[in-house]
Amino acid sequence: MLSWMLYAILVSLLIGLAALAFERSAQVRRRPTRWLWGMGLIASLVVPFIPSGVSVQVPEMMGVVDRAISPKILAPPQTTAIELSRFTRPIADTIRLAKGVDTLLEWAWRTASTALALVIIASGAHLSRRRRRWDRGHIAGTPVYISEDVGPAVVGFLHPHIVVPRWLIKLSPDEQELVIAHERSHLEARDAQLLTIAICLLVCMPWNPVLWWQLRRLRLAIEIDCDARVLSLGYSVARYGEALIAVGERQSASNAMAMARFGSKSSLEQRIHNMLRKKTRHARVWAMALACLGLGLAVCAAEVAPPKADFAGRTPYQQAAVDVQLLDGYVGSYAYGNAVLVVTRDGPQLVAGSAGQSGLPIYPRSNTEFFFKRFDAQISFITDAQGNAVSLIMHRRGGDLKMMRIDATTAQQIASATTEKQKAQSSDPGRVAALTRLVDGIVTGKANYDDIRAGLAAALFHQPSKLHSVIAPFGAVQSVRYLGVDNQGDDVYTVEQEHGVSHWRIVLDSAGLISGAMVTPGLHTVIMDEDEAVSGLVVP
16 A cells, blocks of 8 residues: 555656646746646546556565566466565565555544544634624625635635625725735636635545645645736736735735635745746747646656555456355465465355465456455466366566475475474584585586586576676675574575675475575575576665
8 A cells, every 4th residue: 555655646746747837838828727736636636546557667665576587487387486575474474564554554544534624624614603703894896704814815615705804994995906806806716616625635635745735836826817817807017916915914824714815925926926927939939848748747647557456455456256166176285495375265265375374365366366455466376177276376576486286294294394493493504505605606607506406506507697696796705604594494594705795595405405595685685496586676
């Protein structure tokens, strides 16, 4: 959900910049601009909820893995790798962490929206109560409410009225006429309704700072458009500007929910500057260039693709109906190294999770493809002719991990061995030596086939490897320090080299050969198995 929220902020920023460019273009051509910001606010709320099939992808916050270029990636079924975390983390733990963060953000979102809605309702109710105490009168031939400290402004949504402060009566008739002309223009243009709707829209996404900036720009655009309409009636720019300054110096800050008002002090300079702006020789060219820039930014906003895992636990995948009799063929344990994923059935529902830990439901996309709703991961079952799964591929964050199906006895043996290793936390000098030779071999480009499986050696040394470009600059191994056994039963080491430090997780096969490894040098994470070498950049 955090990734989706950042995506929504990015989209609204691009839309806001597009609206700003269109606004500049419209001002050059002396056209109204408030509707540009109104549409920008609506688009900023709508576009993030529209599924996108285009190219720019926002990074996931829990990690990103970039596949190495390999023809094997295009040929299913494939065996690749996924980023698991700095020293590896059970899938269920990561799912629970993501679920906890999502729950917290959802709660904060609901709370902020509710609080803002209550503030809007309370402000409207407070203004309504105060209006009952206001006097009625006429200024410049227009019926108005006369208050002690509210206005000049237009208040109300269904039945808006002009309200002016009592001190306005003491101004000259010319100044009163200009003030009333301004507020009457707001009233006729329904600016109060536009601004009320914009404020209410913020309830949908109150945590987005760009929307608040867009609302501020909308307020300014409403005032600038109103100034243009008043001046079009034939009033002098000098007289109108003096009236703006005179009223701005005395205007109260207590205009709660006074939607269309005479303007704030902070915007006066921009409004006066806009009124005094003259058309330049190249105005049409500038207007066209700014319009093209706005169009380009709007296209960029539309082309930003949301993260694969949608907010609030939604995913872009549609759940399909499958024959529940097929599900029994998928129930069982699947292993990759010491990692075991257990798939169980709860009535018509499959549940997947790490061995010994609670899992989460997975939902069918097809007869063999399933997905998590609260976690960006999918599972593809590889079946035999009878429909029983012989393996599965876990798709997560741009990478794939193939896990072979094992029987219950093998799963129990792996679990027992992992438990014993975690209790013992003992280092094997032979593994330290094998890891040292592996790292030195990567640095020099010369493989030691006595310590690693042939498939892993081929992935590392018989094709260009990103791992070499990351590890080789660190130089020769100086020391290897044993850190312990991780939660999947693999040994974890810190390798100190001449010019850097890296951390390794070693996967051994039944013969004691290195069949896979994960290395974390700096921010780079590289995962290898005997079929592929995959590297990527982890986003902290």
